[in-house]
Amino acid sequence: MKHIINADPLGKIALQGYDPVAFHSIGKAVKGNPYIAAEYGGYKYLFASEDNKAIFAKDAKKYVPAYGGYCAFGVSLGVFFPVEIETWEIIDGRLVLQYNLEIKHKFEENKEENLRKANENWAKIEEGQ
Structure with missing residues (x-):
C-alpha cells in the first residue's frame, strides 16, 4: 500500500501543520507545535500538546486525514x-x-x-x- 499524503515537500509536514487530533477532540483547526511532532507513513504530524501526540500514537489511522x-x-x-x-x-x-x-x-x-x-x-x- 502506498502512502500518498498532501504534505510540504521539503519538511514532509502533513495537514499544513495542523493538529490532526484537535479536529476530533475539540472540533477546531488548531496549529501544531513544531517541537511536538510524530512521524507516520514517512510524514510528520504536528500537535498542540503532548497529550494529543500520545492519543495519535495509540491510533494514528483514526486521525490522519x-x-x-x-x-x-x-x-x-x-x-x-x-x-x-x-x-x-x-x-x-x-x-x-x-x-x-x-x-x-x-x-x-x-x-x-x-x-x-x-x-x-x-x-x-x-x-x-
Whole structure:
C-alpha cells in the first residue's frame, strides 16, 4: 500500500501543520507545535500538546486525514487538489477536507455518491493501479 499524503515537500509536514487530533477532540483547526511532532507513513504530524501526540500514537489511522489530506471532491473525480483547512469536517469518524468552501458545498449536494466515488478511487490509488 502506498502512502500518498498532501504534505510540504521539503519538511514532509502533513495537514499544513495542523493538529490532526484537535479536529476530533475539540472540533477546531488548531496549529501544531513544531517541537511536538510524530512521524507516520514517512510524514510528520504536528500537535498542540503532548497529550494529543500520545492519543495519535495509540491510533494514528483514526486521525490522519482521509484521502491523504487531498480534496475529497477531487479524489472522487480521480484528481488531487490542494485544500483549505477551513473546509474540514468529520465524516464517518474521518477528517475530510476540500479545495475550498464552494467545492465543499458542491460535494455536499451529492455527499453519499461523492464519498463512494472518492473511496473507490482512493483504494485504487493506494493499491498503485
